[in-house]
Amino acid sequence: QVQLQESGPGLVKPSQTLSLTCTVSGGSINSGGYFWTWIRQHPGKGLEWIGYIFYSGSTSYNPSLKSRVSISVDTSKSQFSLKLTSVTAADTAVYYCARVRGYCSADTCYYFDSWGQGTLVTVSS
């Protein structure tokens, strides 16, 4: 069973770049048919999709964050990473990495089937 684990600084200063990495184990990040995604959740609020990357490197981002977000993949390390630039206090949130099933089986697909435990990132000076 695939497992995902987020890692990175828990505290970032305003205007700096937030960088997180997700390590995938128990399954291949190279396997086609999955999108490797980032989601965040502001304290006490709902889920916000940030973006995803396919193992080939193709990406899609939330239009509201697109100008500040970059997601990359390192298949040799079985990792994918998030960079969010010019952060403010509004970027304080729990950040999750997750896997989306992108291939259809029995007429169903594009759902999150595995999640990391999440990591709290606080933006503060």
Add this chain to the structure above:
Amino acid sequence: EVVLTQSPGTLSLSPGERATLSCRASQSVSASYLAWYQQKPGRAPRLLIHGASSRATGIPDRFSGSGSGTDFTLTISRLEPEDFAVYYCQQFGSSLLTFGEGTKVEIK
């Protein structure tokens, strides 16, 4: 971009009661691409339903999903104590993923 609106925001019910949660899309969504999740405090969301009506592995049959087009429903037939949580719907369209804002099911 498809906007998902969930209602009600909070549902206050007693154990054993039936819960009906709504997810309405701003434009038609493929049922194949509609999923529901449960989230408890401090935990990652858990997949309940995918393809609008298919239960994920290990999900009890008291959870059921239905709907098509712009209107989807998650039903919990008889609430168990462990079902009090926040529930989110999610869809995929035009290469974008979106979540509803959630419905909290709380103990009355």
